[in-house]
Amino acid sequence: MDMLRISGLRKRFGDKEVLRGLDLTVPENSIFGFIGQNGAGKTTTMKSVLGLLKADGGEILVNGERVVYGQTATNRHIGYLPDVPEFYSFMTAPEYLDFCGAIGGMDKRETSKRRDELLELVGLREETHRVGGFSRGMKQRLGIAQALLARPKLLICDEPTSALDPLGRKEILDILLAVREQTTVLFSTHILTDVERICTDVAFLHGGTVRVQGTLGEIKSRFGQDEYLLETDSEAHLTAITGAFPAVRRGTGNQLICSVKDTPAFEVLGFVSAHRIPLVKWERVEPTLETMFMEVIES
Amino acid sequence: MKTLLAFLKKELTEQLRSGRVLFLGILFVLFGIMNPAVAKLTPWLMEQLADTLAESGMTVTEVNITAMDSWVQFFKNIPMALIAFVLLESSIFTKEYRSGTLILSLTKGLERYKVVAAKSTVLILLWSVGYWLCYAITYAYNAYYWDNDIAKSLPHSALVWWVFGLWVISLTVLFSTLCTANTGVLVGTGGVVLVSTVLGMIPKVSKFLPTLLTDGNSLIYGQKSPKDYTAALVITGATAVAALTVSIVRFNKKQL
Numbered sequence: 070m071d072m073l074r075i076s077g078l079r080k081r082f083g084d085k086e087v088l089r090g091l092d093l094t095v096p097e098n099s100i101f102g103f104i105g106q107n108g109a110g111k112t113t114t115m116k117s118v119l120g121l122l123k124a125d126g127g128e129i130l131v132n133g134e135r136v137v138y139g140q141t142a143t144n145r146h147i148g149y150l151p152d153v154p155e156f157y158s159f160m161t162a163p164e165y166l167d168f169c170g171a172i173g174g175m176d177k178r179e180t181s182k183r184r185d186e187l188l189e190l191v192g193l194r195e196e197t198h199r200v201g202g203f204s205r206g207m208k209q210r211l212g213i214a215q216a217l218l219a220r221p222k223l224l225i226c227d228e229p230t231s232a233l234d235p236l237g238r239k240e241i242l243d244i245l246l247a248v249r250e251q252t253t254v255l256f257s258t259h260i261l262t263d264v265e266r267i268c269t270d271v272a273f274l275h276g277g278t279v280r281v282q283g284t285l286g287e288i289k290s291r292f293g294q295d296e297y298l299l300e301t302d303s304e305a306h307l308t309a310i311t312g313a314f315p316a317v318r319r320g321t322g323n324q325l326i327c328s329v330k331d332t333p334a335f336e337v338l339g340f341v342s343a344h345r346i347p348l349v350k351w352e353r354v355e356p357t358l359e360t361m362f363m364e365v366i367e368s
Numbered sequence: 369m370k371t372l373l374a375f376l377k378k379e380l381t382e383q384l385r386s387g388r389v390l391f392l393g394i395l396f397v398l399f400g401i402m403n404p405a406v407a408k409l410t411p412w413l414m415e416q417l418a419d420t421l422a423e424s425g426m427t428v429t430e431v432n433i434t435a436m437d438s439w440v441q442f443f444k445n446i447p448m449a450l451i452a453f454v455l456l457e458s459s460i461f462t463k464e465y466r467s468g469t470l471i472l473s474l475t476k477g478l479e480r481y482k483v484v485a486a487k488s489t490v491l492i493l494l495w496s497v498g499y500w501l502c503y504a505i506t507y508a509y510n511a512y513y514w515d516n517d518i519a520k521s522l523p524h525s526a527l528v529w530w531v532f533g534l535w536v537i538s539l540t541v542l543f544s545t546l547c548t549a550n551t552g553v554l555v556g557t558g559g560v561v562l563v564s565t566v567l568g569m570i571p572k573v574s575k576f577l578p579t580l581l582t583d584g585n586s587l588i589y590g591q592k593s594p595k596d597y598t599a600a601l602v603i604t605g606a607t608a609v610a611a612l613t614v615s616i617v618r619f620n621k622k623q624l
Contacts, residue, residue, distance in 0.1 A: 119475050121471060121474075121475070121623070121624055122623065123623070139480070139620050139621055140479065140480065140620065141474075141475075142477075144474075144475050144476070144477050145477045147475065149471075149472065149475040151468065151471060151472070153468075154472065155467045155468045155469050155472075156469065156472070157378065157382065157469055159381065159382055159385040159386060160378075160381070168374060168377075168378055169472070169473075169476055171370065171371065171373075171374030171377075172371045172374045172375055172473055172476055172477075172478040173371075173476040173477055173478070174370065174371055174477065215472060219476070
């Protein structure tokens with residue numbers, strides 16, 4: 070079952086067409102990384118899912134229900150964390166969560182129980198100050214707590230780690246990993262290492278459409294150039310190999326990179342074995358998200 | 369209903385913790401005391417000024433002060449209290465648009481009309497408590513020093529002014545849903561009141577206009593009777609209800 074399905078989403082701001090028929094499918098229980106440059110339309114997409122922006126065309130289904138702009142009933146399935154969450158500064162963190170529970174129509178006792186659990190999870194249990202005095206990281210953590218309060222089926226986080234220091238980022242990523250059991254997570258980001266750390270699925274947004282989407286494994290194998298890295302102990306051996314296989318490239322130090330499409334790996338291994346070249350390392354080169362992303366936006 | 373009450377509680381807490389309730393409390397109590405105080409001090413002031421006035425050829429005879437003078441002060445001062453009230457509360461919606469705090473509430477399933485309903489209720493409540501407190505203080509002092517019976521149709525004159533305040537609040541809410549900055553709210557609300565004031569100069573239409581309700585003096589002096597205000601009261605009530613209805617419709621479609 071798909072938790073979120075977007076088809077043909079279009080949105081224009083003045084003469085700038087931000088989304089040009091965007092299609093996106095978020096499977097249940099995934100941690101979905103929504104990747105794009107600044108200004109690519111990530112926030113516009115998310116706000117459309119929440120019914121906060123009126124799309125010019127297309128359809129959005131959350132948990133199988135159609136999203137309507139304005140009075141958005143589908144929001145009962147969603148927990149939302151905006152990029153810079155703003156709370157009522159005159160409230161304390163527990164007061165804010167109680168308020169969220171009350172306006173969400175939650176039972177009072179359930180709210181108190183959930184409030185304490187979540188404050189514990191995000192590390193704000195001991196915090197007694199009003200939200201007005203919170204740091205950015207603390208606000209982000211309270212933001213996750215409020216988003217998870219009503220046990221949503223889909224948690225939408227808009228660049229949750231972009232404005233944080235490394236420690237703050239790690240805390241947020243750990244929390245997102247921890248809640249995976251409870252909900253589907255869709256988060257937008259341009260920090261690719263975050264995606265590699267926690268995501269099961271990814272989509273690359275560029276030029277107003279989703280260029281590539283799938284599980285991290287699928288995408289890696291699709292973009293993987295099938296390259297192997299070979300390392301030996303001396304320059305002479307390197308020269309012997311490059312002499313026999315001109316397509317093999319030099320890497321750093323005593324390393325060589327051979328691309329399977331130019332040079333079959335087994336032929337290289339055969340050569341190594343026949344000439345008794347001592348191998349220090351032989352490994353498959355995993356494509357990084359960064360190289361894949363660059364490839365997508367350059368294509 | 370529960371969710372509406374929860375948002376209402378948030379609004380009241382905000383008004384309390386931001387110090388607005390305290391400020392408005394002091395303001396309305398101060399005006400309440402000032403009305404009889406100014407009336408009471410008038411003879412003394414005239415006495416102090418007697419010499420200066422005599423030089424310019426005016427003689428001060430005995431000044432006779434009644435509750436009437438205090439009520440005239442009341443109708444002179446209450447517009448200032450209303451202006452202060454609107455200035456203070458004009459950001460009740462726009463502040464939330466600017467900070468984005470409403471987005472989290474609305475994405476939790478809070479129905480949009482409840483935001484308009486809760487904020488309007490709080491404004492009406494604050495205005496009503498403040499206004500009638502001011503009235504009660506002036507009334508009590510007047511009763512102590514003089515006699516309130518001298519003012520004709522006093523409750524009615526106070527009532528129509530209170531309704532005028534409610535009308536201005538409905539405009540504030542309406543412009544809060546139409547505009548995104550509180551300058552727009554102030555210009556819109558002030559503009560409509562100004563138009564009504566200017567139109568009020570045309571005798572034929574003046575009796576239908578909300579600004580007629582601010583003419584409490586004509587009632588207490590008996591120059592007009594309560595039934596002269598009926599048409600204006602009905603129209604004011606109807607336009608206030610219309611303004612709040614449009615606010616809800618408009619807010620439902622507002623991009624936040």
